[in-house]
Every structure is written in structure tokens, then in C-alpha cells.
Amino acid sequence: MTASAKTKQPDISLAVCGYSKVIEIISNKWTALVIYAIENGSIRYGEIERRIAGISKKMLTQTLRKLERDGIVQRHITPSVPPMVEYSLTLLGQTLLRPMRELRQWGRDNYMHVEAARMQYDFTYNKDSMD
Template identity: 80%
Template sequence: MTSSAKGKQSDISLAVCGYSRVLEIISNKWTALVIYALENGSIRYGEMERRIEGISKKMLTQTVRKLEWNGLVQRHITPTVPPTVEYTLTPLGESLLQPMRELRQWGRENYWHVEAARANYDLTYCKESQSLTN
């Protein structure tokens, strides 16, 4: 869809863009880490909490519930005392592993470029702001 100077029409929409809807599900940093924790199979809640540095019980609970609501994770409760709760990726969740792995690999290979760009930006614009105040 093209846009004119008079009647500019949007051609990108949050409401209908499939990509933005997927990003809504996976863009939280904890979501990605929970998916990574589950990539090798079922895991108990406590083990997942120990594996994911910095996550609180509240945030882990909210994250796995959201993933369960979205059909990416399945919760299994074994009626023991106390109950044993394990989480597993569903087939839909497993289908997300490959793109998530590719994103992780991209980060490993390229994040240093991001850091260099940030440093260059800061250096450039810090100099500009300093010269404007002098």
C-alpha cells in the first residue's frame, strides 16, 4: 500500500500484523529465558527458578501462566505431598524453539556491534551536547 502526501494511509498495523502479535507474546525478557529453560524437556518449577538468574517467584509464575494461556507451555501436576509441578513446552511452544535459537545465535554473533554502535552514538552526541552548553 502506498501513501500520498495528502491522504497518508498506514500500511503497518499493530492490530493485524502477525509479527507484532508474536512479539507481544515473546518480547518479555523472562519469557525468552523460560522458553530456553524448557528447551531440553520438562522441568520442575523450583529447578526453573534456580536456573533463571534474577527471576522472582511472582514473575516466574506470571510468565509460565502467560505461556500456558498462549498455548506454548503445559503444566503437569503430580498429586504428591507437596504437589509436584512440572512444565513442558507444547508442540506449539516447541515450534518456537528454532526461531528463538536463531535469535540467540544472532545475539551471540552480533551483540558486540550493538555495543559498539551505542558507544559511538554516546561519544558523538555527548560531544555535541557539551559543545552546545559551552
């Protein structure tokens, strides 16, 4: 029996759970896509924007700033007219690539099962509400 079962106290907390802290960093739907766009090296803002379907300039800017603040992405400014700005993953950001690639592969291998489960669930529970 676990300590939490004996004391009836929660043993999982958003405040201290390392997993939840990581999810906080990458949970925005655009974050993973931005990291994937940058995973092969330095890339200019406009190229990131072209690579990610549906992302607005505002959302891309916000995502890049958040990742820069978290130490995942670094911005390089080359003085020129106009200034050339490139983004790349930091060493810390590069350590995220392996688990994120594994998640991406999990999605490729298993998302069809998630969709099938959803369809089965909806069929089962929507059928009951139609009676």
C-alpha cells in the same frame, strides 16, 4: 509505488501485523529465558527458578501462567504430598524454539556490534551536548 505511498495511509499496524503479535507473546524479558529453561523437556518449578538468574517467584509464576494461557507451556501435576508440578513446552511451544535459537545466535554473533554502535552514537551526540 506502494498503495500506502499513494494514499498516505499506514500499511503497518499493530492490530494486524503477524510479527507484532508474535513479539507480543515473547517480548517480556523473562519469557525467552523461561522458554530456554524448558527447551530440553519437563522441568520442575524450582529448577526453572534456579536456572534463571534474578527472576522472582512472582515473575516466574506470572510468566509461566502467561505462556500456559498462550498455549506455549503446559503444566503437569503429579498427585503426591506435596504435589509435584512440572512444566514443558507444548507442540506449539516447540515450534518457537527454532526462531528463538536463531535470535539467540544472532545476539551472540552481533550484540558486540550493537554495543559498539551505541558507544559511537553516545560519543557523537554526548560530545555535541558538552560543547
